[in-house]
Amino acid sequence: MRVAFVIYDGFQILDLTGPHEVFQHTGRYECLVVGPQAGPVTASGGLSVHARFGPDLAPAGIDTLVVAGGIGVREARGDAALVGWVAEVARTARRVASVCSGALLLAEAGVLAGRRVTTHWRRAEQLRTEYPGLVVDCDPIFIRDGHVWTSAGVTAGMDLALALVENDHGREVAHEAARELVMFLRRPGSQSQFSVPLWSAQPATDPIRAAVSSVQADPGARHTIADLAKRSGLSERHLQRRFTAELGVPPAAYVERVRVEAARRALAEGDEPVETLARRLGFGTGETLRRAFHRQVGVAPSDYRDRFRGTREYA
Numbered sequence: 280m281r282v283a284f285v286i287y288d289g290f291q292i293l294d295l296t297g298p299h300e301v302f303q304h305t306g307r308y309e310c311l312v313v314g315p316q317a318g319p320v321t322a323s324g325g326l327s328v329h330a331r332f333g334p335d336l337a338p339a340g341i342d343t344l345v346v347a348g349g350i351g352v353r354e355a356r357g358d359a360a361l362v363g364w365v366a367e368v369a370r371t372a373r374r375v376a377s378v379c380s381g382a383l384l385l386a387e388a389g390v391l392a393g394r395r396v397t398t399h400w401r402r403a404e405q406l407r408t409e410y411p412g413l414v415v416d417c418d419p420i421f422i423r424d425g426h427v428w429t430s431a432g433v434t435a436g437m438d439l440a441l442a443l444v445e446n447d448h449g450r451e452v453a454h455e456a457a458r459e460l461v462m463f464l465r466r467p468g469s470q471s472q473f474s475v476p477l478w479s480a481q482p483a484t485d486p487i488r489a490a491v492s493s494v495q496a497d498p499g500a501r502h503t504i505a506d507l508a509k510r511s512g513l514s515e516r517h518l519q520r521r522f523t524a525e526l527g528v529p530p531a532a533y534v535e536r537v538r539v540e541a542a543r544r545a546l547a548e549g550d551e552p553v554e555t556l557a558r559r560l561g562f563g564t565g566e567t568l569r570r571a572f573h574r575q576v577g578v579a580p581s582d583y584r585d586r587f588r589g590t591r592e593y594a
Contacts, residue, residue, distance in 0.1 A: 280307065280308050280309065280342040280343065280447065281308070281309045281311065281338070281340055281341050281342050281343075282302050282308050282309065282310045282311070282341075282342065282343045282344075282345060283310075283311050283312075283313050283337065283341045283343070283344050283345070283368070284298070284299060284310065284311070284312050284313065284345050284346075284347060285313050285314075285344065285345065285346040285347060285361070285365060285381070285384070286312060286313070286314050286320050286322075286328060286330060286347050287314060287315055287320065287347075287349070287351050287352070287354070287355035287358070287361065288315070288320055288321050288351045288354070288355075289321070289322070289323050289349050289350045289351015289352070289354065289355075290320070290322055290323065290347045290348070290349035290351055290352075290355075291322065291323055291347060291348050291349040291350075291378075291379060291380075291433060292322040292323070292324055292326050292328070293433050293434065293436070294347035294348050294349060294378040294379055294381065294433065294436050295312070295322075295328065295347050297378075297433070297434060297436045297437040297440070298345055298378065298436045298437060298439065298440035300437075300460060301437055301440035301441055301444060301456055301460065302440060302443075302444065304456045304459055304460060305444055305448065305452055305456055307444075307447070307448060307452075308343075311331055311332060311337070311338070312328065312329070312330045312331055312332070313330060313331075313332045313333065313334065313337045313364075314328075314330025314332075314333060315330075315333060315334075315355070315358055315360070315361050316330070316333040317330055317331060317332055317333045317336060318330060318333075322349070323349050323350050323351065334360050334361055334363070334364035335360075337364065337368075341368050341371075341372050342372060342373050342374065343372060343373065343374040343375075343376065343443065344365070344368050344369060344372045344374070344375045344376065345376045345377070345378065345381075345436075345440075346365065346375075346376070346377045346378070346381035346382075346384050346385055347377075347378055347379075347381050347436075348377065348378050348379030348380035348381040348382070348383075348398075348399065348402075348432070349379075349380065349381075352380045352381065352383050352384055353383075355384055356383060356384055356387040361384075362384070362387050362388050363388075365384060365385065365388040365390070366388040366389055366390065369385070369388060369390045372426075373426060374426050374427075374428065374443070375390055375426060375427050375428070376427070376428040376429065376430070376439060376443065377398075377428075377429045377430065378430050378433075378435070378436035378439065379398060379399045379402070379430065379431065379432045379433060379435070379436065380398055380399055380402045382396055382397070382398040382402070382406060382429045383398070383402065383405070383406060383409070383410075385427070385429070386406065386409070386410040386413065390427060391410065391413055391427065391429070392412055392413075393412055393413070394413060394414065394424040394425070394427055395413075395414040395415075395416060395422055395424045396413055396414065396415055396416070396422055396424065396427075396429040397415070397416055397417050397419055397420075397421060397422045397429050397430065397431055398415070398417065398429060398430075398431065398432075399417075399431055399432035399433075400417040400431070400432070400548065401432075403415050403417040417431065419431070420435045420438045420439070421435060421438060421439040421442060423442075428442070428443065437460075437462060441453045441456065441457055441462070444456060450481065454481070482525050482526060483525050484521070484525065486511035486512055486513050486518075486521065487511060487518075487521055487522055487525050487526070489510050489511050489512075490507040490510055490511040490518065490522065490530070491526070491533070493507070493510050494507075494533065494534055494537050495537060498534075498537050498538045498541040498560050498561060499538070499541075499558075499559050499560045499561040500561065501561070502530070502534045502561070504518065504519065504530055504531070507522075507530055518530065534561075535571050535575075536575060538560045538561055538562060538571070539571055539572055539575045539576065541560050542556060542560055542562075542568060542572060542580065543572075543576065543583065545560075546580055546583050546584040547583070547584065553565045553568060553569070553580050553581065556568065556580075568580060
């Protein structure tokens with residue numbers, strides 16, 4: 280399968296290299312890079328990437344088109360040749376995707392008209408205002424609407440790439456890529472903005488799969504042993520034994536870990552107070568969240584948020 284990545288001066292380097300590594304690692308894709316012209320293209324951080332093709336020389340037969348985001352997307356939208364090529368390829372490609380503010384370039388090319396889409400939350404209002412025909416939802420990490428996939432900021436592009444690999448080749452291939460790249464494995468769909476980490480094995484039977492899915496879909500809901508047993512159709516004792524055998528951790532520990540992962544993402548991407556976050560994610564109190572967070576992450580929630588605020592670069 281041929282995957283073409285679209286870049287331009289001022290693109291975000293991780294929007295290219297993250298998904299590119301996921302696809303390349305599987306050994307099942309031919310990846311190529313298309314810029315405004317063949318030759319060096321400078322990312323927003325100053326690194327130069329060689330685009331093998333410009334729009335005039337790019338080969339046909341592109342299966343998946345992925346458009347990177349970045350601060351240079353404003354100027355890229357004014358490049359008639361690049362925008363026209365994106366529109367043309369999108370009409371014949373099996374799949375079209377964007378990472379972060381790359382959605383703006385897809386929108387300029389007319390690819391997103393009438394669709395439900397996502398982007399980095401800092402770009403949401405711009406996308407809504409400049410392209411009012413779109414339904415912009417910035418809660419999920421990624422959204423699929425037909426053959427068009429859009430994703431949130433930077434590292435969410437890797438979540439998107441894993442989902443595309445899973446869509447093509449199944450969960451095991453995607454999970455193996457995630458393990459090798461030391462990533463979280465994003466579950467399919469766009470139901471919730473958190474990731475299932477690699478500490479979790481995959482459930483082997485439908486009853487345990489039903490219990491796990493209910494936790495993943497809504498971390499803040501009630502997930503007592505009795506609740507999970509009811510959803511799985513097993514007795515509480517049987518659930519406890521089967522769950523631990525299949526996933527390697529007991530139900531209560533699994534629920535706590537999923538809630539901590541949800542808290543990590545919320546702390547990194549938003550300003551919700553810890554007490555409010557604790558209630559929403561099922562911890563009850565801020566102190567309970569702090570203890571669980573420190574036990575699993577090794578730092579306090581406030582320190583974790585400060586660390587991310589100090590180092591993030593937005594596309």
